[in-house]
Amino acid sequence: MKNKIYIYAGYIIQLPDVGIYKKSTDWKEYIIMKKLYKKIGRKLTALVLVAAVGSAAVYFGGTRAIENVIESSVIKQPYEPPIIILDAGHGGMDGGCSSVNGTPEKGINLNILLHLRELLRINGYTVEVTRDTDRSIHDDGVEGIANQKSSDMDNRLELFNKYDNAICLSIHQNQFTDPAYSGAQMFYSNQVKGSSALAQSIQDAFVSQLQPENTREIKLCGEELFLCYFCENPTVMVECGFLSNPYEAALLESEEYQQKVAFTIFCGLQNYLASLI
Numbered sequence: 334m335k336n337k338i339y340i341y342a343g344y345i346i347q348l349p350d351v352g353i354y355k356k357s358t359d360w361k362e363y364i365i366m367k368k369l370y371k372k373i374g375r376k377l378t379a380l381v382l383v384a385a386v387g388s389a390a391v392y393f394g395g396t397r398a399i400e401n402v403i404e405s406s407v408i409k410q411p412y413e414p415p416i417i418i419l420d421a422g423h424g425g426m427d428g429g430c431s432s433v434n435g436t437p438e439k440g441i442n443l444n445i446l447l448h449l450r451e452l453l454r455i456n457g458y459t460v461e462v463t464r465d466t467d468r469s470i471h472d473d474g475v476e477g478i479a480n481q482k483s484s485d486m487d488n489r490l491e492l493f494n495k496y497d498n499a500i501c502l503s504i505h506q507n508q509f510t511d512p513a514y515s516g517a518q519m520f521y522s523n524q525v526k527g528s529s530a531l532a533q534s535i536q537d538a539f540v541s542q543l544q545p546e547n548t549r550e551i552k553l554c555g556e557e558l559f560l561c562y563f564c565e566n567p568t569v570m571v572e573c574g575f576l577s578n579p580y581e582a583a584l585l586e587s588e589e590y591q592q593k594v595a596f597t598i599f600c601g602l603q604n605y606l607a608s609l610i
């Protein structure tokens with residue numbers, strides 16, 4: 334006996350060929366076929382019903398799911414991008430540490446900050462900086478190097494704490510007595526939630542994009558890192574590399590590498606912010 338194949342609502346259904354059953358002269362076969370046909374008919378009806386109910390469930394379920402998404406996005410606060418505050422360490426009378434070639438840290442910090450600010454602005458962020466020229470930002474009229482340094486740090490911290498929704502990055506270069514030391518390292522404090530994750534994200538970006546051999550771990554700081562410790566927003570002190578290492582110093586002094594460092598910090602920051610959404 335041949336079967337006919339029907340396709341209904343995505344199901345392949347095989348039914349006995351009605352033509353053969355009609356033409357049959359064998360009554361026994363006729364009765365069997367009639368029963369079988371009835372049975373299949375009932376099954377087909379059930380199948381159609383199941384398919385209809387299923388389609389309705391998928392449709393209304395899907396509608397409900399879409400409603401849930403709309404509902405949750407309405408209830409959820411819209412994402413407000415943070416203000417990014419950048420600090421180029423040192424400046425003016427305070428050069429910071431010096432490279433093996435005699436280049437002061439302050440200028441390298443500033444160049445990286447300027448590249449990073451550009452990247453952030455292109456990507457729509459609001460950016461504020463503690464300085465964008467070679468200067469100390471102490472209050473006018475403050476006398477004496479120690480007082481000026483103290484006023485300068487107070488003013489940097491004031492900007493770091495100016496907004497509730499800010500991310501702060503302080504850019505520095507490292508130095509050590511052993512010239513073999515190299516590699517970027519992030520410092521953070523445990524005073525504010527998020528600083529550690531931000532530090533890890535930037536550290537990871539350095540390893541994946543710039544320094545695959547870098548095994549340094551992010552480091553918890555104390556009060557000695559004034560800005561990092563007393564800032565009330567997520568903050569990381571980015572030590573981009575060691576100026577005491579001749580190879581790394583030469584890299585850090587080049588504009589091309591400074592741009593790469595800025596881009597690496599930018600990527601680490603972006604990854605951190607993406608993890609919050």
Ligand SMILES: [Zn+2]
Pocket residue numbers: 422423429430438505506
């Ligand atoms: Zn420094």
